[in-house]
Amino acid sequence: xxxxxxxxxxxxxxxxxxxxxxxxxxxxxxxxxxxxxxxxxxxxxxxxxxxxxxxxxxxxxxxxxxxxxxxxxxxxxxxxxxxxxxxxxxxxxxxxxxxxxxxxxxxxxxxxxxxxxxxxxxxxxxxxxxxxxxxxxxxxxxxxxxxxxxxxxxxxxxxxxxxxxxxxxxxxxxxxxxxxxxxxxxxxxxxxxxxxxxxxxxxxxxxxxxxxxxxxxxxxxxxxxxxxxxxxxxxxxxxxxxxxxxxxxxxxxxxxxxxxxxxxxxxxxxxxxxxxxxxxxxxxxxxxxxxxxxxxxxxxxxxx
Amino acid sequence: xxxxxxxxxxxxxxxxxxxxxxxxxxxxxxxxxxxxxxxxxxxxxxxxxxxxxxxxxxxxxxxxxxxxxxxxxxxxxxxxxxxxxxxxxxxxxxxxxxxxxxxxxxxxxxxxxxxxxxxxxxxxxxxxxxxxxxxxxxxxxxxxxxxxxxxxxxxxxxxxxxxxxxxxxxxxxxxxxxxxxxxxxxxxxxxxxxxxxxxxxxxxxxxxxxxxxxxxxxxxxxxxxxxxxxxxxxxxxxxxxxxxxxxxxxxxxxxxxxxxxxxxxxxxxxxxxxxxxxxxxxxxxxxxxxxxxxxxxxxxxxxxxxxxxxxxxxxxxxxxxxxxxxxxxxxxxxxxxxxxxxxxxxxxxxxxxxxxxxxxxxxxx
Amino acid sequence: xxxxxxxxxxxxxxxxxxxxxxxxxxxxxxxxxxxxxxxxxxxxxxxxxxxxxxxxxxxxxxxxxxxxxxxxxxxxxxxxxxxxxxxxxxxxxxxxxxxxxxxxxxxxxxxxxxxxxxxxxxxxxxxxxxxxxxxxxxxxxxxxxxxxxxxxxxxxxxxxxxxxxxxxxxxxxxxxxxxxxxxxxxxxxxxxxxxxxxxxxxxxxxxxxxxxxxxxxxxxxxxxxxxxxxxxxxxxxxxxxxxxxxxxxxxxxxxxxxxxxxxxxxxxxxxxxxxxxxxxxxxxxxxxxxxxxxxxxxxx
Numbered sequence: 001x002x003x004x005x006x007x008x009x010x011x012x013x014x015x016x017x018x019x020x021x022x023x024x025x026x027x028x029x030x031x032x033x034x035x036x037x038x039x040x041x042x043x044x045x046x047x048x049x050x051x052x053x054x055x056x057x058x059x060x061x062x063x064x065x066x067x068x069x070x071x072x073x074x075x076x077x078x079x080x081x082x083x084x085x086x087x088x089x090x091x092x093x094x095x096x097x098x099x100x101x102x103x104x105x106x107x108x109x110x111x112x113x114x115x116x117x118x119x120x121x122x123x124x125x126x127x128x129x130x131x132x133x134x135x136x137x138x139x140x141x142x143x144x145x146x147x148x149x150x151x152x153x154x155x156x157x158x159x160x161x162x163x164x165x166x167x168x169x170x171x172x173x174x175x176x177x178x179x180x181x182x183x184x185x186x187x188x189x190x191x192x193x194x195x196x197x198x199x200x201x202x203x204x205x206x207x208x209x210x211x212x213x214x215x216x217x218x219x220x221x222x223x224x225x226x227x228x229x230x231x232x233x234x235x236x237x238x239x240x241x242x243x244x245x246x247x248x249x250x251x252x253x254x255x256x257x258x259x260x261x262x263x264x265x266x267x268x269x270x271x272x273x274x275x276x277x278x279x280x281x282x283x284x285x286x287x288x289x290x291x292x293x294x295x296x297x298x299x300x301x302x303x304x
Numbered sequence: 305x306x307x308x309x310x311x312x313x314x315x316x317x318x319x320x321x322x323x324x325x326x327x328x329x330x331x332x333x334x335x336x337x338x339x340x341x342x343x344x345x346x347x348x349x350x351x352x353x354x355x356x357x358x359x360x361x362x363x364x365x366x367x368x369x370x371x372x373x374x375x376x377x378x379x380x381x382x383x384x385x386x387x388x389x390x391x392x393x394x395x396x397x398x399x400x401x402x403x404x405x406x407x408x409x410x411x412x413x414x415x416x417x418x419x420x421x422x423x424x425x426x427x428x429x430x431x432x433x434x435x436x437x438x439x440x441x442x443x444x445x446x447x448x449x450x451x452x453x454x455x456x457x458x459x460x461x462x463x464x465x466x467x468x469x470x471x472x473x474x475x476x477x478x479x480x481x482x483x484x485x486x487x488x489x490x491x492x493x494x495x496x497x498x499x500x501x502x503x504x505x506x507x508x509x510x511x512x513x514x515x516x517x518x519x520x521x522x523x524x525x526x527x528x529x530x531x532x533x534x535x536x537x538x539x540x541x542x543x544x545x546x547x548x549x550x551x552x553x554x555x556x557x558x559x560x561x562x563x564x565x566x567x568x569x570x571x572x573x574x575x576x577x578x579x580x581x582x583x584x585x586x587x588x589x590x591x592x593x594x595x596x597x598x599x600x601x602x603x604x605x606x607x608x609x610x611x612x613x614x615x616x617x618x619x620x621x622x623x624x625x626x627x628x629x630x631x632x633x634x635x636x637x638x639x640x641x642x643x644x645x646x647x648x649x650x651x652x653x654x655x656x657x658x659x660x661x662x663x664x665x666x667x668x669x
Numbered sequence: 670x671x672x673x674x675x676x677x678x679x680x681x682x683x684x685x686x687x688x689x690x691x692x693x694x695x696x697x698x699x700x701x702x703x704x705x706x707x708x709x710x711x712x713x714x715x716x717x718x719x720x721x722x723x724x725x726x727x728x729x730x731x732x733x734x735x736x737x738x739x740x741x742x743x744x745x746x747x748x749x750x751x752x753x754x755x756x757x758x759x760x761x762x763x764x765x766x767x768x769x770x771x772x773x774x775x776x777x778x779x780x781x782x783x784x785x786x787x788x789x790x791x792x793x794x795x796x797x798x799x800x801x802x803x804x805x806x807x808x809x810x811x812x813x814x815x816x817x818x819x820x821x822x823x824x825x826x827x828x829x830x831x832x833x834x835x836x837x838x839x840x841x842x843x844x845x846x847x848x849x850x851x852x853x854x855x856x857x858x859x860x861x862x863x864x865x866x867x868x869x870x871x872x873x874x875x876x877x878x879x880x881x882x883x884x885x886x887x888x889x890x891x892x893x894x895x896x897x898x899x900x901x902x903x904x905x906x907x908x909x910x911x912x913x914x915x916x917x918x919x920x921x922x923x924x925x926x927x928x929x930x931x932x933x934x935x936x937x938x939x940x941x942x943x944x945x946x947x948x949x950x951x952x953x954x955x956x957x958x959x960x961x962x963x964x965x966x967x968x969x
Binding site: 101143174270 | 708719779783786807811913928954
């Protein structure tokens with residue numbers, strides 16, 4: 001009779017720490033992330049937090065919130081926020097709204113499509129400063145636009161389009177629309193085209209297809225497009241100075257921040273205004289993103 | 305489900321063609337479909353079957369020809385006015401709508417009142433047995449379930465014709481068999497006229513009342529499954545329907561009904577299917593029609609190369625003395641290296657003309 | 670009863686009442702005139718902007734007539750001297766190239782990690798990389814400039830480079846991460862199974878596949894940096910001005926200078942940018958100049 005050898009009790013060993021960490025995704029590869037993180041922390045987070053701290057230590061004393069109070073109590077300062085919204089919101093809305101029908105009509109390939117998109121990208125490449133300079137001449141009372149309007153008897157007198165709200169708005173649209181358009185097109189192409197075919201076999205005409213199929217599936221992308229367009233428009237700075245009226249009608253909040261920091265050398269106030277600018281913008285974006293969260297955002301099947 | 309599909313007598317395609325630029329996707333398709341019929345469009349990719357379906361649906365305009373529903377011409381109508389149901393290959397379920405809303409969509413577009421709409425949606429859901437998934441979204445369903453939703457959505461409107469574009473091709477093998485039976489059951493229950501596109505000949509044979517075999521945009525043969533299976537009309541159809549052996553041989557003698565072919569020391573006598581005269585001919589034989597050690601006049605000496613076990617029988621690839629491969633099935637047992645003799649009755653050797661096949665399409669779409 | 674027929678290739682003309690040859694045209698449907706009007710309006714504005722500048726720059730005198738009285742190119746020479754354009758162009762090139770190289774060096778490894786690994790805190794890291802793109806440049810530029818001045822980097826070339834890096838690194842990360850995600854991870858595994866070390870995997874397998882993405886990202890950063898106004902404006906000193914800030918100052922001082930001179934400078938700027946655009950388009954398509962940015966961040 002053979003006696004079965006007793007198997008020594010097996011003590012379960014815990015896997016090495018390295019393996020446990022690797023399970024959760026932490027391993028040496030993460031080191032590659034370090035330069036990027038260091039960079040962001042040093043050159044972005046730190047200055048931003050420093051500025052935030054600065055904003056709570058006003059030059060003239062009066063407690064941490066003195067600068068903030070000053071901003072909201074002084075109409076000259078407070079109104080800049082309103083002015084910026086007055087420019088940014090319509091510009092973003094116009095850009096996004098106009099991009100939808102255009103993206104729709106132009107989504108199928110056609111001859112010259114690449115030329116068209118290339119031309120559209122030109123204003124983005126040229127940037128806000130050049131656009132402002134060009135508008136100063138094109139929209140001037142003696143510029144070509146007014147000349148044309150006069151020649152065709154659409155107006156009796158040249159209309160004021162520079163050194164006011166309109167010049168800046170035009171500038172924001174010229175540089176902002178291509179961006180919104182290309183983004184919208186990209187989202188639109190991410191929607192499976194057979195969905196619309198299926199809808200039409202079920203009896204949906206073009207409006208029903210748009211309303212029940214395309215638009216709901218496009219809406220999350222449009223929300224993002226709006227957010228980005230709004231950021232661009234809200235950040236307006238050189239245009240507001242060059243082709244606007246920086247001490248009056250188009251005194252946007254970025255100008256106020258710059259003025260405080262670099263012309264009055266009140267860095268604390270400058271930082272304060274920068275913080276207010278950021279927070280206001282983030283509130284709008286958060287609201288839009290919250291709304292977007294209620295929409296269906298899953299796969300839409302297209303090739304994107 | 306008590307579907308009263310709209311009645312009509314026939315759906316007629318008259319010389320339907322479609323081309324883009326220099327490419328012809330579909331040429332002169334003539335087909336008359338009777339109410340209640342299940343017609344399968346069969347062929348490899350690029351043969352024009354999906355094009356034909358899309359033309360029927362109205363998703364593609366015709367380059368030539370016309371389509372008639374009884375005496376009403378419909379090829380000028382957009383898809384939303386044709387009222388044909390369609391099941392897409394990728395199902396095209398609306399991802400942001402629940403199963404219920406997907407199925408109800410067509411009814412909403414036709415302004416069916418709410419109570420009636422709900423009733424019909426419920427009927428459709430129980431027809432495809434998706435009751436417990438009605439509130440789910442397509443992203444939460446499996447492939448087979450999505451497919452059933454797509455079918456339910458198409459039939460909820462009780463359309464006169466249902467179009468199906470390779471609905472089973474995205475499913476795995478077992479599911480495909482299951483769903484095939486489902487589709488058959490639905491067709492028998494509802495009696496809806498169906499036009500079904502597939503590249504799988506087994507599917508077409510098991511589902512269809514009639515087959516339309518296409519290649520490079522032109523019709524090769526139209527007939528019942530039996531007709532096409534047993535009497536393919538040219539080498540191309542034969543090849544597609546499982547006549548795996550296609551021997552190119554020289555004609556020794558021929559008359560109207562029989563042809564004797566030979567090469568390299570063997571002779572085959574077969575049915576003259578295409579008026580084959582002097583010159584060359586193609587002998588098409590099914591692997592199943594060979595008999596191991598049989599007694600028919602047609603005899604072939606074969607060396608066995610590769611044997612695949614299929615349970616009841618074996619699927620064998622061998623070589624003839626000339627080195628050409630030959631495929632046969634046997635319920636006997638052979639092993640690689642064996643030398644065997646096969647025979648085949650002469651009515652199971654179909655002889656076709658070597659140049660009857662249309663030129664290969666310039667670019668498969 | 671088998672209806673058979675192999676149809677001979679049909680050369681017959683289409684039967685009566687055939688639908689017209691469908692050549693997909695955009696024009697023709699009712700809503701499209703609206704779209705084309707918008708397109709036309711936009712391009713009229715764009716052309717107006719560019720040509721006003723160009724025509725002014727070559728005019729002798731232009732006082733409110735349709736076209737200037739005469740044409741000359743002398744403004745270019747004077748603008749070149751007046752603004753010191755040769756050194757400005759040199760500075761701009763220096764800044765742009767260094768920014769591109771450094772941001773790729775920092776951003777590429779980071780995007781590799783973000784594309785391949787999930788780890789606790791990943792969402793936070795991605796947000797961190799997103800912030801410099803979301804927040805207006807003025808808003809973080811002012812504190813950034815303050816900090817740079819504190820460390821005696823304000824007004825120097827280094828300062829300008831550092832400032833411009835801030836949005837560029839995230840941009841590289843945002844562009845490269847989806848690009849790397851698209852590369853099947855199994856390729857790296859396959860290489861390892863064949864015995865490749867990590868270095869070999871990177872240089873022989875991954876590297877070549879990444880080149881188009883790196884190229885695209887570099888070009889995008891290049892174009893953006895040259896055109897980026899606010900950051901350089903806040904951090905540049907007299908020796909570290911780039912094209913766009915010089916242009917701004919010129920336009921601002923247009924009351925004192927001849928507008929032709931200002932516009933000559935503007936044309937030099939435009940020419941440089943368009944040249945960059947043309948080069949860029951050889952490597953990326955126009956849509957990528959914009960959309961590469963947001964596509965993936967939305968799905969996070």
